[in-house]
Amino acid sequence: MDHLQTQLFNKLQQKEADMIAIRRHFHEHPELSFHETETSKYIAAFYAGKECDVQTNVGGGHGLVVDIHGxxxxxxLAIRADFDALPIQEDTGLPFSSKIPNVMHACGHDGHTAYMMILADSLIELKDELAGTIRIIHQPAEEVPPGGAKGMIEAGCLDGVDHVLGIHVMSMMPLGDVLYHKGPVHTGRATFKVIMQGKGGHGSTPQDANDTIVAASQFVTAVQTIVSRRIDPFDTATVTIGSFDGKGSANVIKDSVTLEGDVRIMKEETRAIVEKEFKQILDGICRTFGIHYELDYANDYPVCVNDEPTTEMVATALTEAHIPEIKQLVECGPQTPSEDFAYYAKERPSCFFFVGAHKEGTPMYPHHHPKFYIDEDCLLIAAKSMGAAVLHYLSKGV
Known part of the structure; x- marks a missing residue:
């Protein structure tokens, strides 16, 4: 085990420059969810001629599955990395900034794919010494529901798989920290769009109109009582109105308003409570103001739950690996974003953990920000961390 780990780590160290070059290529050439044609081709070309089995276009999209048979x-064991970008105009000033207007790798998926490719390449070179099979899941479309994971699972990417592992690099966590949490680790999510339809009119004769601006404003305020008065204070839930489209003329009563937003929960049983109360409040307010509404309320990503024994295995592997680049292993608690890795975790015992990517003394920007940045030293840490977990799992199990 120790000898094999040393071999793997040496290979990863020697290929770190390649890892960074691949990451920068993807960063310069980002593609949006469900449109990652060239990214998928690049990944497939990387594996061409290597001693592994490769499936392309998995799930009717751009996903790839690579099997490394020991x-x-x-x-x-399946290990997953996503590779889609976001509809954001990059503002980092990096020499390898996005060349695609209004598209940017602002979440670190370019880094996920780069470290995974080099890790896979190194494991292929050591495959004769491995006991078991490693399935690399290169997944598109994490950012946009229904998400790429769902389609790939339906296409059979987990057939025969015993456990699944994944990593996310984190721009708001310190470089050198590797972080994990047992149990629910990422929120589940729902999104909604409400169109309120009333009767327009002139500001001088409000009695002849049904004002949707007033009704929608009441709804925005009232819907917050779901969290404050219907959810257990020890539970987690948020209801966000992210868009209020009611623009019009100053002296005109608007006849239609569109609201959009999302819901986050940390227990699946909370999901039904929020949805019921949301619809009840909406219906009541619209009845009160004598207006109609159309509602599109979509439950998508589940709560992502880390299997406790699998997560304990990862923590043990990282502790025993003594990776010099890791400063500390941290139990970080649950994280509020949502993540479609949750679909894998519903199907197989899984662990999704985190690698810090913020270098002390440099500006810090959150994920999905135009100035989002990860220190590229995190790539080697991610590769060694996942590599250590893989070797530990294949030799000792969970």
Whole structure:
């Protein structure tokens, strides 16, 4: 085990420059969810001629599944990396900034794919010494529901798989920290769009109109009582109105307003409570103001739940690996964003953990920000961390 780990880490160290070059290529050439044609081709070309089995266009999209068969029998472990970008105009000033207007890798998926490709390449070179099979899941479309994970699972990417692992690099966590949490680790999500339709009119004769601006404003305020008065204070839930489209003339009573937003929950049973109360408040306010509404309320990503034994295995592997680039291993608690890795975790015992990417003394920007930035030293840490977990799992299991 120690000898094999040393070999793997040496290979990763020697290929760190390649890892960074791949990441920068993806960063310069980002593609949006469900449109990652060239990204998928690049990944497929990387594996061409290597001793592995490659499936392309998995799930009817741009996903790839790469199987690395060890020289000895053993379990099947899937490790996943996503590769889609976001509709954001980059404002980092990096020499390898996005060349695509209004598209940017603002979440770190370019880094996920780069570290995973080099890790896979290194594991292929050591495959005869491995006991079991490693399935690399290169997943598109994490950012946009229904998400790429769902389609890939339906296409069979987890067939025969025993456990699943994944990593997210985090721009708001310190470089050198690797972080994990047992149990619910990412929120579940719902999104909604409400169109309120009333009767327009002139500001001088409000009695002849049904004002949707007033009704929508009442709704925005009232819907916050779901969290404050219907959810257990020890539970987690948010209701966000992210868009209020009611622009019009100063002296005209608007006949229609469109609201859009999202819901986050940390327990699946809370999801039904929020949806019921949301619809009840909406219906009541619209009845009160004598207006109609159209509602599109879509539940999408589930709560992402880390299997406790699998997560404990990862923590043990990282502790025993003594990776010099890791300063500390941290139990970080649950994280509020949502993540479609949750679909894998529903199907197989899984662990989704985090690698810090913020270098002390440099500006810090959150994910999905035009100035989003990760220190590229995090890539080697991610590769070694996942590599250590893979070797530990194949040799000792969970």
């Amino acid at each position: 020289g000895k029998k053993g379990p099947v």
